Amino acid sequence: MEHLNPGSPRACHEDAEPLDLVCVGAGAKGVAVAAKVHALNSCTDMGLRVAVVDAVAPGAHWRGDSGFTSGHETLGTRPEKDVGFPYRSERSFPRVHEALNDEMIRLSWARYLIDRTGYSGWVDAGVQGVTHRRFAEYLSWVVERATNGISHLTERVTRVDRVDDALWTVTTVAPGGAVRTITARAVMVTGPGAVRALDVEPSAAHLVLDARSPRDALAALGRAGARVCVVGAGESASSAALAIAASTTQRLHIELMTSGLVASRAESPVENRVYSDPESVDWSRRSEHERRHFIRRTDRGVISGDAVARLMNDDRVVLTEGRVLSVWERDGRAVVRVRRGEQISDVPFDAVVNCTGFDAAEGVRALLGPTTEVALEAMLEVPLADVAEHGALAHDLALRGVTPPLFVPALAGFAQGPGFANLSSLGLMSDRVVAAVAARRARRGAPVGGLASVDARRGVADAVLR
Ligand SMILES: Cc1cc2nc3c(=O)[nH]c(=O)nc-3n(C[C@H](O)[C@H](O)[C@H](O)COP(=O)(O)OP(=O)(O)OC[C@H]3O[C@@H](n4cnc5c(N)ncnc54)[C@H](O)[C@@H]3O)c2cc1C
Structure with a gap:
């Protein structure tokens, strides 16, 4: 996988303008964010620029050749909970959510099956669950189409460093050994983390x-x-x-x-609603005991x-x-x-x-350079290892108090909604992350699409986000 657009392989670090976001990993979450950025760029003039970097390939952990699964097992979560699900972008993008949904539907599970002439067969067979490998194929199909403003890189991220309040650098190594440094205004870390x-x-x-x-x-x-x-x-x-x-x-x-x-x-109608719409049950205000119990019963250490x-x-x-x-x-x-x-x-x-099990916080820590780790510990009010337990994840799924933003949806289940840690609300997860990235771009009055004046750029951002 080496779709580089916009620009050449060197564009990421030689461009004067840093990227809006670098996403570490093109698994379910990285691909969902790529899809949302593509959709937003396609129906507005936001012009976000994002790199999605995966060491192996899109959906590598689901294919069967990178551990984690044989690929033949059935995905517990329904495939209709695809990269756009629950298609409820009105809270994050109130002015363009209909156009956004139209774009996202083009990247849906159903659209994928129709494209592969498999839709009627799937429906006729009783809309069965799908294998992990099929899910990975779907993610790869999305990556091929989610190109507007996205650079998809097959490189391993070896280090994430905080430059200052506004910028990160992300160091990557290509399979041939070439090292690249990407400058970005926000980073999202995905994946299960380190093995306990x-x-x-x-x-x-x-x-x-x-x-x-x-x-x-x-x-x-x-x-x-x-x-x-x-x-x-x-x-x-x-x-x-x-x-x-x-x-x-x-x-x-x-x-x-x-x-x-x-x-x-557990994915019965009650649990599903909590995953898809945590705000509808006031998730963040529920007692710690209730939230922990729900996650233990439905998502952590379950089969x-x-x-x-x-x-x-x-x-x-x-x-x-x-x-x-x-x-x-x-x-x-x-x-x-x-x-x-x-x-x-x-x-x-x-x-x-x-x-x-896996330790997602340790997965983040392992990527941080030594001075960045110290800086993060100082900005966070709790040790990095304990952020999930302490609910130190903000509404946009970034570590609370850390600048520039470091999004870690895998840690946000307890604080923001149990679906953010798994596959159950990929569309809601990407809404929150991408809206935060777009808002930062708008606040800077940064170039939006081809618009020259700052007022015009802010006008576009207002039209999208407010
Ligand atoms: C066997 C199994 C079955 C599961 N079934 C379900 C289920 O049915 N429903 C559910 O909700 N959850 C399920 N889960 C949990 C599920 O894995 C997570 O909810 C979800 O995959 C997390 O998505 P992700 O994008 O964060 O990570 P992943 O899908 O794991 O993707 C992470 C990606 O990051 C890449 N990567 C890792 N390190 C680097 C690096 N340093 N540089 C660049 N790229 C890197 C990897 O190659 C990988 O492609 C299951 C987990 C397992 C192990």
């Missing part, structure tokens, strides 16, 4: 895989008839267990070890219904309650120390898969 650590003795490290491990490595365990402990009970744990189980019909033993009961992803059914129907998969304390090696096997109530026991396995 498990206490593993170095001698056992080669016996421990994790959620990002290639599916071939997991399948090899299955083909060897291994006895495997999958630690965790969320989407990545179920994905790992299914990948191992699907590799063979022979005997094997997969133990899904979790400290509580297994819960399935999609289809995956739960497949796991429960495979008698080689056992769900075990217990807290894994540590892992070490004995006679070539991984010994897992487990606490169950007051009891502690050591259980030998051939391999362990660490699916204890």
Whole structure:
């Protein structure tokens, strides 16, 4: 993927004018933001300039060749919850929301299927859920079309530095090793973040895989008839267990070890409304207890219904309650120390898969240069590691108090609405981020489209945002 528009590969850093936004990652969220910027630029004179940078490809984590999934599993969330869903831009773009929706519909799931002559087949088959790989194909299709003002770059972001109150620099490395520095007025970090650590003795490290491990490595365990402990009970744990189980019909033993009961992803009409329209239930003003309980029950450490059914129907998969304390090696096997109530026991396995979850804040921290990390900690009133827990995410899904804006939707579930952390309201997420980026451009009186006078530019911004 190297669609560079506007401009050449060098345009990003050699342009006098910094970009309005750099988005780290072209997964579901990065693509949703690209779609909204494209749509806004197509129906107004805003002329936002954005780079969406992905180390691998659009939807890499859904394709099946970058860990996380085999690609064959069914997406728990309905595909109609596409990059534009819920198509309710009136709050963020009151003056142009109808035109914006018209543009966004061109990038919808239904439009994708029609384009691929698959729409009638999908409807006739009963509007089934889709595989992760199909979802990735849809995201790639959106990327091909979301081009107005967007540079799509296949490069790894290695560092994000704060220059001053107004600018970030984002350093990237291309697959061939070329380094680029992009200057931008705002940054959005996407993706699940860092894998949460498990206490593993170095001698056992080669016996421990994790959620990002290639599916071939997991399948090899299955083909060897291994006895495997999958630690965790969320989407990545179920994905790992299914990948191992699907590799063979022979005997094997997969133990899904979790400290509580297994819960399935909840997307009933009530939960869906909270995801799609958190303001309608006054989410941000609800008690901390109520919000935490909702997220724990519906989104964190939960497994999609289809995956739960497949796991429960495979008698080689056992769900075990217990807290894994540590892992070490004995006679070539991984010994897992487990606490169950007051009891502690050591259980030998051939391999362990660490699916204890991800730390999105650590994912952000890992990208920050040392002085930027210090500056951020000073601007935030809480440690970066605790921002989600403390609800330190603003309405626009940026870290509260940090300038220039650093948007991290994955951390905003507790503060702003549970759908911002998952796939359930990609359109609402992009409304909030893109409206904030557009408002900053308007406040600067920056060039809007081809309009020369500052008054005319502000007029366009007013017409869009107010
Ligand atoms: C197996 C599985 C199933 C899931 N099912 C559901 C579900 O049904 N419904 C739901 O709501 N949520 C689900 N989730 C959670 C879901 O992953 C997140 O809600 C959502 O994908 C987050 O979107 P994202 O765009 O932030 O990240 P991703 O879709 O993970 O995309 C992140 C992108 O960033 C890129 N990237 C990472 N680091 C860099 C870097 N340094 N430089 C450049 N690019 C980088 C990656 O290549 C990747 O393409 C599931 C998670 C897993 C693991």
